[in-house]
Amino acid sequence: MIGLRDFSIKNKLVLMQVLTCVLVLGLCFAAFVITDINGYKGRKVASTISFAQVIGSNSISAIQFLDNEAAEKTLFDLQEVETDVVNASIVDSRGKIFAAYTRPNQTTHVFKPPFRNRHWFDDQYLYVYKNIVDQQGQIFGTVCLQVELSQLEAIKKQKFEIAFVLLFVGIALAFLIAYLNQRYISAPILNLVNVMKQIRENSDYSRHVDVIGKDEISILSSEFNNLMDEVANSHRKKDEFIGIASHELKTPLTSVKLYLDALSKMKHEPLVHTFILKSKDGVKKLHNLILDLLDVSKIESGQLQLNHKDLSIDDLIDECIQDAQMNIVNHTILREGTKCDKIIHGDRDRLEQVLINLLSNAAKYSPNGTSIAVKTVTSDNDITVSVTDSGIGIAGSEHKKIFGRFYRAKDSNSVISGFGLGLYICSQIIKRHKGKIGVDSQEGKGSTFYFTLPLNGEQKLS
Amino acid sequence: MRIKQFIFIFLTSILVLSNYAFQVRQPQGQEYNLKAAFLYRFLDYVEWNNNSSWNNTTEDPLRIAILGESGLYGPLMEISRDKKAGTRTIRVRQINSVSEIGSSQVIFVSRNYKYGIDAVLNRMLDKPALIISEQKGDVEKGSHINFLIADNKLKFEVNLKTAARSGIKIGSQLLQHATLIKK
Numbered sequence: 001m002i003g004l005r006d007f008s009i010k011n012k013l014v015l016m017q018v019l020t021c022v023l024v025l026g027l028c029f030a031a032f033v034i035t036d037i038n039g040y041k042g043r044k045v046a047s048t049i050s051f052a053q054v055i056g057s058n059s060i061s062a063i064q065f066l067d068n069e070a071a072e073k074t075l076f077d078l079q080e081v082e083t084d085v086v087n088a089s090i091v092d093s094r095g096k097i098f099a100a101y102t103r104p105n106q107t108t109h110v111f112k113p114p115f116r117n118r119h120w121f122d123d124q125y126l127y128v129y130k131n132i133v134d135q136q137g138q139i140f141g142t143v144c145l146q147v148e149l150s151q152l153e154a155i156k157k158q159k160f161e162i163a164f165v166l167l168f169v170g171i172a173l174a175f176l177i178a179y180l181n182q183r184y185i186s187a188p189i190l191n192l193v194n195v196m197k198q199i200r201e202n203s204d205y206s207r208h209v210d211v212i213g214k215d216e217i218s219i220l221s222s223e224f225n226n227l228m229d230e231v232a233n234s235h236r237k238k239d240e241f242i243g244i245a246s247h248e249l250k251t252p253l254t255s256v257k258l259y260l261d262a263l264s265k266m267k268h269e270p271l272v273h274t275f276i277l278k279s280k281d282g283v284k285k286l287h288n289l290i291l292d293l294l295d296v297s298k299i300e301s302g303q304l305q306l307n308h309k310d311l312s313i314d315d316l317i318d319e320c321i322q323d324a325q326m327n328i329v330n331h332t333i334l335r336e337g338t339k340c341d342k343i344i345h346g347d348r349d350r351l352e353q354v355l356i357n358l359l360s361n362a363a364k365y366s367p368n369g370t371s372i373a374v375k376t377v378t379s380d381n382d383i384t385v386s387v388t389d390s391g392i393g394i395a396g397s398e399h400k401k402i403f404g405r406f407y408r409a410k411d412s413n414s415v416i417s418g419f420g421l422g423l424y425i426c427s428q429i430i431k432r433h434k435g436k437i438g439v440d441s442q443e444g445k446g447s448t449f450y451f452t453l454p455l456n457g458e459q460k461l462s
Numbered sequence: 463m464r465i466k467q468f469i470f471i472f473l474t475s476i477l478v479l480s481n482y483a484f485q486v487r488q489p490q491g492q493e494y495n496l497k498a499a500f501l502y503r504f505l506d507y508v509e510w511n512n513n514s515s516w517n518n519t520t521e522d523p524l525r526i527a528i529l530g531e532s533g534l535y536g537p538l539m540e541i542s543r544d545k546k547a548g549t550r551t552i553r554v555r556q557i558n559s560v561s562e563i564g565s566s567q568v569i570f571v572s573r574n575y576k577y578g579i580d581a582v583l584n585r586m587l588d589k590p591a592l593i594i595s596e597q598k599g600d601v602e603k604g605s606h607i608n609f610l611i612a613d614n615k616l617k618f619e620v621n622l623k624t625a626a627r628s629g630i631k632i633g634s635q636l637l638q639h640a641t642l643i644k645k
Contacts (some may be wrong), residue, residue: 061507061635061636061638061639063501064503064506065618066496066505067638067639068614070638070639158555
């Protein structure tokens, strides 16, 4: 069952207005119909009583002289005036029927005592008893009438029809007005939601919601804008800090690296040499991490410069495999499929950085001794480069997150180090090449990372 | 209280039933009861000539004379005790001769009156008195209203011509119940 909570505010607003309208109109129409029906009944009673009065005064002499025929003629003649009469009787003062009339093809009704002035309704008929009284106030008998409420059904039907049509029109109008009105409330909310979504997806905290008017939603929007300003501010501060910190760290580290390089070229005892090499290794890792941080800082501040040139994809892949294989000793990197022989326009160093990153990730997350395959697939407009490993794989729910900043695989053990910035930098580089980056993977069944770049020089400098 | 009510209802029903039985066994009495009631009601629909001293609105009692022995006397006396004709009290007399009629406004000629309607008509010619009879053929002779029994019912005939000659107007509501109207 759908609860009220599952309705959108828009639908709730419309529903609320329509329900209010139905309720108010319903009550009005009920009052209108009831008043009308009661009015009809009242008029009918009044007219029937006067009718009975006329019959009564016309029958006094007939009762006095025991002239049943004259009384019956009176009944018969007068029913032509009041066609709704089904049964009519004149009862004498002792309660005996003196004259009776039944409309043709109708069942005879036997009027029951007490014969005093009264009237009542049943489902179909109105019953009226009216005493026949002369000028001296003597009661001669009673006129009893059973009158069909022929128009009641027609009146009911007509009133219900009018009420129904008006109710329908009312609901339609209410719906229309509610639908037009709700836009003033739900549209700004939906707009706010849209902006939030975009901010979440693009991490673009500088986006603002348009604030129109001074209602609660405007206050909410403007508070949201303020909040986003705060968030953007703190992000900027953080990025500035990362930029400054990594820059400040890089400078002394570069000199350390240079000195270590120089030291390693000198003659040393084997143990010292080993220590120097270990130090160099450590410094290299540190240097790479700082370079990553610097890249992120550049990307965030929009200062990542690309140096676009024409380059051969095959050459790029071959060189990367060669370079990577030097560092990756426990895995075999294979170029699978045919060479594509395509030239693209891009920043060679950055694309190399992407491919090397993908290759080293593949090595990092797959068991030793397995192979890593690099493959290209070309289509009319673009070329896709994929790197496939037979490693631990990535759960489907994580696919989108892994290209975010500081993302670390959940099961990552302490052996696998890094800031979790590699794929983020890769995705930003590919994005700036107007390409796409993605992953196909299942947990435990290896992963295929791929990126697609546009061909034929359609790509422009970004 | 309950017992009293019960006794009252019981006695009333016995009275009603015995009255009914009495009427059944005594058709004669039933006939004159009805005739008395009819006669009394005729008074409502009959107008005496305006210029006569017998006008309906005077304070004088309305006098009814019953000519000859008749079962009408009893019931009519009873009515005259309780009721009035308009504002006038009713006085009923039993007479045996036309000479006793005097200034009676209504004369009922019993079928037991041996000289019949003719004697009355001769005497009352053009005088403003309502003449009511109960013998077949009397209305043709000149009686204003004549009782008759047809289909086991009490009915009456009217002679408008002689009534008009006597200065008596008979209302149309009365006429509509008459079996014969002579004009």
